[in-house]
Amino acid sequence: MKKYIAKRAATMFGVLLITLLITIMLVGSNMDTILKQGVVFQVRSEITENPEIAQSFSSVQEFEGYIQDRTDERIKTLGLDEPWYSPQRIGLTMYKIILLDFGQATFLTSDVGSSDVKDIIFEKLPRTILLFTTATILISIIGIFVGALSASKIGSTVDRITSSFAIISSSFPVWWIGMLMIFLFAFTYQIFPARATPDILPSDPGYIGSLLYHMTLPLITIVMIGFGSWAYLVRNFMVGIMQEDFITAKKAIGIKQSKITYTHALKNAAPPIITILALSLSGSLGGAIITEAVFDWPGMGRLYFEAITVMDLPVIIGATYILTVFFLVSIFIADLLYGYFDPRIRTNTE
Amino acid sequence: MSNITSQDIKKEFFRSKMGIAGIIILTILISTSVVTIVTIPVETFQEWNNPGSWITYPKAATPVWVNLFLMEKIPEHKILTEPKINDFSNNEMNLSSYQFNFNFEYDQFPNDFIYSYSTKYQDSPLLEMTVMRPDGMKLKLISVALPYSSTNTIHDDKIFSTDAMLKKELVMQNEKFDFNIDKLSSEEIVFSKTETNEPLKGNYVFVIETYEIDKKSEIIESNLIIGGKAFGIMGTDELRRDLAIGLLWGTPLALFIGLVVSVASVVMGLIYGVYSGFKGKKTDEALMRFNDVIYALPALPFLIILSVTISNSIFVMIGFLMIFGWVGIAKVSRSMSLQIKTRGYVEAASMMGQKDSKMIFKHILPQLLPYAFASVAISVPAAITTEAGLSFLGLGDPSFPTWGQILHDANTFGAAARGLWWWIVPPGVMIAITGLAFVFIGNALDSIINPKLKR
Numbered sequence: 001m002k003k004y005i006a007k008r009a010a011t012m013f014g015v016l017l018i019t020l021l022i023t024i025m026l027v028g029s030n031m032d033t034i035l036k037q038g039v040v041f042q043v044r045s046e047i048t049e050n051p052e053i054a055q056s057f058s059s060v061q062e063f064e065g066y067i068q069d070r071t072d073e074r075i076k077t078l079g080l081d082e083p084w085y086s087p088q089r090i091g092l093t094m095y096k097i098i099l100l101d102f103g104q105a106t107f108l109t110s111d112v113g114s115s116d117v118k119d120i121i122f123e124k125l126p127r128t129i130l131l132f133t134t135a136t137i138l139i140s141i142i143g144i145f146v147g148a149l150s151a152s153k154i155g156s157t158v159d160r161i162t163s164s165f166a167i168i169s170s171s172f173p174v175w176w177i178g179m180l181m182i183f184l185f186a187f188t189y190q191i192f193p194a195r196a197t198p199d200i201l202p203s204d205p206g207y208i209g210s211l212l213y214h215m216t217l218p219l220i221t222i223v224m225i226g227f228g229s230w231a232y233l234v235r236n237f238m239v240g241i242m243q244e245d246f247i248t249a250k251k252a253i254g255i256k257q258s259k260i261t262y263t264h265a266l267k268n269a270a271p272p273i274i275t276i277l278a279l280s281l282s283g284s285l286g287g288a289i290i291t292e293a294v295f296d297w298p299g300m301g302r303l304y305f306e307a308i309t310v311m312d313l314p315v316i317i318g319a320t321y322i323l324t325v326f327f328l329v330s331i332f333i334a335d336l337l338y339g340y341f342d343p344r345i346r347t348n349t350e
Numbered sequence: 351m352s353n354i355t356s357q358d359i360k361k362e363f364f365r366s367k368m369g370i371a372g373i374i375i376l377t378i379l380i381s382t383s384v385v386t387i388v389t390i391p392v393e394t395f396q397e398w399n400n401p402g403s404w405i406t407y408p409k410a411a412t413p414v415w416v417n418l419f420l421m422e423k424i425p426e427h428k429i430l431t432e433p434k435i436n437d438f439s440n441n442e443m444n445l446s447s448y449q450f451n452f453n454f455e456y457d458q459f460p461n462d463f464i465y466s467y468s469t470k471y472q473d474s475p476l477l478e479m480t481v482m483r484p485d486g487m488k489l490k491l492i493s494v495a496l497p498y499s500s501t502n503t504i505h506d507d508k509i510f511s512t513d514a515m516l517k518k519e520l521v522m523q524n525e526k527f528d529f530n531i532d533k534l535s536s537e538e539i540v541f542s543k544t545e546t547n548e549p550l551k552g553n554y555v556f557v558i559e560t561y562e563i564d565k566k567s568e569i570i571e572s573n574l575i576i577g578g579k580a581f582g583i584m585g586t587d588e589l590r591r592d593l594a595i596g597l598l599w600g601t602p603l604a605l606f607i608g609l610v611v612s613v614a615s616v617v618m619g620l621i622y623g624v625y626s627g628f629k630g631k632k633t634d635e636a637l638m639r640f641n642d643v644i645y646a647l648p649a650l651p652f653l654i655i656l657s658v659t660i661s662n663s664i665f666v667m668i669g670f671l672m673i674f675g676w677v678g679i680a681k682v683s684r685s686m687s688l689q690i691k692t693r694g695y696v697e698a699a700s701m702m703g704q705k706d707s708k709m710i711f712k713h714i715l716p717q718l719l720p721y722a723f724a725s726v727a728i729s730v731p732a733a734i735t736t737e738a739g740l741s742f743l744g745l746g747d748p749s750f751p752t753w754g755q756i757l758h759d760a761n762t763f764g765a766a767a768r769g770l771w772w773w774i775v776p777p778g779v780m781i782a783i784t785g786l787a788f789v790f791i792g793n794a795l796d797s798i799i800n801p802k803l804k805r
Contacts, residue, residue: 011639015646022652026659167793171785173735175742176757176778183766183774194767289650290739294761304651305743308658320651327648 008335012328019324020094023317028084031313034106035080043070102318107310108303117318120303125322128288128299131215135222136281142223143230144266144273150231151238152261159235166232174225178294181221192217196297218295233276237269244268271338278334359720362798372727372790379784383602395599398751404590406573408461411581413772417456425456427578433558442563450556450574454484459538459549461577465558466508471567474498478559479509479516481540484552489523489540492516504570511536511577537577585772587756588763596751597776603664603752604734604784610668611733612726615675620722622676623683624714628691628706634684641680649674653736657745664747667740671733679725683718690714720799727792731785738781753777 024031044067047053057063075081082089096103102117110120150159186194196218198210241247242265250260292301300319307315363369397403408427417423433448454460465479478493492515496505509516512535520539524531529547531539543550556574560567584594626637656670690696696713740746741754744762748755756777760766765773 015643026655167789171731171789172782179774323648
């Protein structure tokens with residue numbers, strides 16, 4: 001078991017490094033250009049602030065040459081003269097990122113006005129977790145009950161409705177339903193706000209209430225689209241288990257059907273269900289990008305989207321890193337849970 | 351799972367209602383695509399992002415069939431291109447008359463009317479525009495002399511209902527109306543009843559006449575647009591594009607994206623997984639670790655970064671989608687091939703010294719085919735919605751009118767806030783229907799392969 005955990009953990013860490021490396025490689029050349037432009041801009045603005053230096057040049061060439069020299073000097077001290085793909089630079093960047101030092105954002109700021117990427121991300125992250133974790137938990141609770149109910153009465157009306165709802169809802173994109181919900185409940189019937197960003201400052205005492213009120217519409221949408229496939233999944237696991245011999249035996253002794261369903265069968269379906277729960281918790285964070293863009297929910301997803309639109313590279317790298325960490329941690333937990341619940345893996349020395 | 355023959359599967363499949371429903375929807379979609387590709391010229395869809403080619407269409411117009419459900423009929427947008435042409439000439443005078451005849455049966459005034467023409471002439475012919483109303487009244491609209499030219503020239507121009515001269519001409523005829531028309535716009539006068547300012551229904555004839563002396567002018571193009579608020583079966587968007595064309599072209603594009611991505615991912619995953627399971631030992635270990643790495647990459651953030659930094663061309667995007675598509679299938683087919691490997695006939699074949707490739711392709715892969723078909727069908731909707739999602743974020747290929755692209759435009763122009771439902775609902779419904787067809791087929795196949803779920 002220990003060996004198993006260690007092996008999984010090592011794989012996960014490897015994956016994290018690879019993800020980071022790929023991200024840096026994809027945006028690296030752009031990042032270089034932006035950093036160099038920043039240096040040139042800095043040098044120029046320093047000169048315009050000091051009129052004495054600016055006046056001391058006799059020709060334009062001399063002026064440009066001076067700027068060039070200063071820029072080269074700066075670039076050298078910052079280590080930018082080496083190409084972005086040089087191992088030292090990539091190594092340094094990766095080391096910094098692993099320690100959560102993402103640097104300064106180019107354009108975006110946090111609500112308080114800080115442009116430190118770490119501050120921005122840690123301001124948005126709780127909101128995403130709040131919305132999507134609540135949604136996932138609601139989805140799984142409703143899903144498990146509806147799924148168990150329809151598994152206990154296969155072929156009944158409930159079962160048919162659940163199955164067809166699951167199949168139909170799974171082929172609708174959540175963000176499109178989101179657009180419809182905004183259209184219906186924010187504009188046609190003005191019940192909920194269209195933009196999910198609370199309109200008061202976080203320091204205000206009513207902020208939490210306002211946040212929850214703004215959260216309602218996205219929450220309803222996500223749960224509505226999500227629980228069907230959960231119920232279907234649970235149903236399918238349960239159907240498999242209900243055909244096992246031990247359930248038939250229990251029926252034969254005369255234990256009540258509902259008791260069999262909710263205790264014996266559900267317990268046996270638990271390992272895969274818990275695994276999927278852990279996975280979908282993290283998966284929901286990834287899917288947040290589009291959903292948050294539709295509802296304008298001020299979380300990680302929208303931050304990511306904004307960063308992409310203005311090409312704020314430090315934010316992109318930071319957000320990708322954090323998303324990957326969350327994703328990997330939950331895969332890891334899912335793996336462990338599966339290993340723990342499934343006796344075949346638990347006893348296996350591998 | 352593997353002791354079902356393909357005959358059995360076919361028979362079982364056509365017995366399941368879901369499978370048949372899926373096949374029917376898919377057939378409809380495919381025939382729509384074929385009809386689209388054959389009937390709608392490719393140029394229309396290449397012109398999708400060129401505002402110039404949509405100039406004669408109305409802005410954000412509702413679909414025309416909405417009128418069926420309304421008590422107050424919304425005016426339809428009319429583009430009249432085939433006037434009745436009459437030529438007269440006596441002695442020196444030449445007169446050509448172009449008559450546009452149309453029926454106006456709506457309860458609101460049209461938005462505007464535009465006459466656009468292109469004419470070839472010498473000298474300076476006179477152009478006069480009048481309208482014959484259903485009540486028999488004849489309203490003079492405008493009379494202009496075309497700019498003088500000593501040689502034969504081609505002159506293109508448009509007469510708008512907002513033209514000040516046209517308005518002036520109408521105001522001069524105010525004795526024909528019982529109310530004050532000074533503050534009204536031209537279309538509200540031309541299409542109004544004489545007693546009250548309400549639309550007058552019936553047959554209108556717009557007459558455009560050109561007079562000139564000695565010479566003969568020639569009108570090359572002549573069309574009249576009566577600007578309305580309803581157009582086409584699907585309406586138009588803010589950029590005046592006919593949504594029906596976008597939706598129709600979206601069908602073959604979505605099917606193409608979905609099928610290419612899923613077929614390629616399934617083939618890749620299948621071969622990868624089977625090879626890994628068949629080889630076993632070190633190869634298996636290495637291949638599966640690589641699989642783990644790809645599996646653990648967060649797909650959507652990566653797709654976004656890739657499309658921003660590398661290219662957002664639709665073909666490159668299909669490639670990116672494949673990178674993330676094959677992983678799960680590889681895992682399942684590996685475990686399936688592990689089972690099949692231990693069967694007698696495979697072991698026998700291996701003892702006979704058959705080549706690895708032959709054993710994989712001849713003995714193992716065919717056993718996995720039902721599973722492969724089911725996974726193709728099941729993974730199509732994911733590919734379509736992912737592409738639509740990326741397009742929705744504005745990261746798609748702008749030169750192709752995919753459904754996601756249309757929804758992206760709808761969101762940018764605030765369609766939800768403005769109540770332009772015909773811009774939001776149909777693209778999403780199309781995405782869902784397409785997804786549904788494949789989910790139906792996939793589920794029907796799945797329940798044949800895993801009989802436990804059926805009952």
